[in-house]
Amino acid sequence: MIVTLLFAVLLPLGLYSFRRTLIETHELLDGRLAESARTLDVLMQHEGIDALRRPEQGPLIVPVIGRKAEEELMHGRTYESEVGYQVFDMHGHVRLTTANLAQLPLPQTPLSGFENYQFDGYGWRVFTFVDDANGFVIRMGERDDSRRGISHALWLDLGMPLLIGLPLLALLIGWAVRRGLRPLERLRQALASRAPGSRRRIELERAPQELQPVIEALNAQLERLEDALERERRFSADVAHELRTPLASTMIHLDGALSTSELPATKASLASAQVGLSRLARRIEQLLALARLEAGAAAGQRSEVDLVVVAMNVIDELAPLLGESGVEFAFVGHEDTLKVQGYEAALAALLRNLIENAMHHVPAGGSVQLLLKRATEAAVIEVIDNGPGIPAERRASVFARFHREASSSGDGYGLGLSIVQRAAQLHNAAIELLDAPSGRGLRVSVVIPTHFVRGASTESV
Known part of the structure; x- marks a missing residue:
């Protein structure tokens, strides 16, 4: 039940945390694209668009290292080929571009903002910045697989603690619970081996603090139970002891009535026997009252x-x-x-x-x-x-x-x-x-x- 509750609480929290982190990561990456476009815009204003090649000379293409070469250079990781930019004027002439975005189609009506493109076998996230004052447009792009790589890293960073930690936590909790319940098993054995009528207190070595009140309450309850059983045993013995005298007295009078043939003596003996029986009934009532007193039923009365x-x-x-x-x-x-x-x-x-x-x-x-x-x-x-x-x-x-x-x-x-x-x-x-x-x-x-x-x-x- 504890493990189920942990899964029920931690998994939704983990998924929510991953979703929020992924959204913030995409917002951060979009912000990076926008910032890069604005930085390039400032550089273009400083150098001037006319410093680039004339439109009739074709665009100035910034070379990008090939993906295979980059994978070999970076030991399997690619960075440079996953980003690029493109600069064109209001007449649709590309003035400056990276090699990987040289063939990216130009928009019919450029508008500032984010767009998604499918180009050269890859999905691209593109930010367009229109500089109306200087008359050119800057587009900064990032491949989707780069973002997916970040998402996968987030999956691993956030998911692995749950995927590995929860089963391990379940094992540790199971071990801890079993270890924590060992005193209960020792308590069960102590109760099972307890001799009937024993007044020996139950003592558990190294019992946890949480179990001490239970042991104290159990000892008190067993003590009360033994007291009640002892009262029952004593009451049974007291009945035999207390009823002996009135029974003997009654038997004496009955024997006297049977041993005489004189009517007055017989009547007197029978009357005495009747009195003895009345006293016997009274004695029984007294014994019951004494038993109730001993049990505490008439306390304070x-x-x-x-x-x-x-x-x-x-x-x-x-x-x-x-x-x-x-x-x-x-x-x-x-x-x-x-x-x-x-x-x-x-x-x-x-x-x-x-x-x-x-x-x-x-x-x-x-x-x-x-x-x-x-x-x-x-x-x-x-x-x-x-x-x-x-x-x-x-x-x-x-x-x-x-x-x-x-x-x-x-x-x-x-x-x-x-x-x-x-x-x-x-x-x-x-x-x-x-x-x-x-x-x-x-x-x-x-x-x-x-x-x-x-x-x-x-x-x-």
């Missing part, structure tokens, strides 16, 4: 959430499992209300997973405590247990997905603290794993920064 109310709902939901586990659970609230700007679904998932995680690491007869309080310009959530705890050197790794401590008594998937961490990130909260105040067990502290906190302190409960 935080609402006012009361942590005390959220905590009570989570405790009520976990009550059947708390009763079955044999773990002593206590909720300590230092505020009647503790409101923050955030996402209810994410905060509920944070509390629920902190409590469940503690339950799984506390043996029967142990204790789990949920504490909500307001600190200086912050809201604090703490879950404290008296289980075996987690050594300080392993605390950083427990937030990894699918990581499970050996002391865990449940059959979970190792996603609880990962969900807690993600929910905390949505609220710019900080998480710390500390030793329990009693010296045995673990204390998980989540601190929501001040710019999310809303409400005022009330008396402790």
Whole structure:
């Protein structure tokens, strides 16, 4: 396409340039003929026409070297035989002429100007100058083949760069384009060899400056794509993890309804199962909401959430499992209300997973405590247990997905603290794993920064 465009632009320009140059060259040659005639006219005035031979003596003929002799002398080039002149008086008597124009017929009525003649096998361009004051006429002539030689030279001078240069330019452009597109081929190979799920950035050595924005945009797009795929994978795992508790609670109530023949007990178990299923539906809605939050669909749509109310709902939901586990659970609230700007679904998932995680690491007869309080310009959530705890050197790794401590008594998937961490990130909260105040067990502290906190302190409960 580039070569075609070059031909489409340069060829018309070349032809136009040749045409203009040829016109100007012919005008220059015509001007030379006219100037030569006027110069000869001045010389004739100075010497006088009478200084030439009398008409009855015949014209004075200026010899011109023969063409063959001139070609031999000038190594193939002819100049002298291609130009000539003729001088005659008003009576039609030739007084002075070059040999090559001696037989050129005289015009019946001489007029100043240019004419074209066919004479002696050649075409001639003739300029006639009539000097009425001195009574003679001067004709200067130039052969057409001389002008054609100049035209051919112009063809070569102007045409050869196009005829030779354009094909050569086409080859060089093709080479340059192929060389310029090599980084794209390397980019294609890098993309083709990229392993699925890889987060390694694409880097090309000596990539041209024009390709750098493309590589940066492609790396950013691949990063976003991997983030989206990771969210999908985490969401699938979170669904399995989060739905396990309400399903287990419902199954307990259904088993209770099936194992008793007393109608009141059966109705109570079925009612509890119905409540569990309702909570299961609610949990699914919360998971979907959490997935949308993680994808950024609800960015900037935080609402006012009361942590005390959220905590009570989570405790009520976990009550059947708390009763079955044999773990002593206590909720300590230092505020009647503790409101923050955030996402209810994410905060509920944070509390629920902190409590469940503690339950799984506390043996029967142990204790789990949920504490909500307001600190200086912050809201604090703490879950404290008296289980075996987690050594300080392993605390950083427990937030990894699918990581499970050996002391865990449940059959979970190792996603609880990962969900807690993600929910905390949505609220710019900080998480710390500390030793329990009693010296045995673990204390998980989540601190929501001040710019999310809303409400005022009330008396402790």
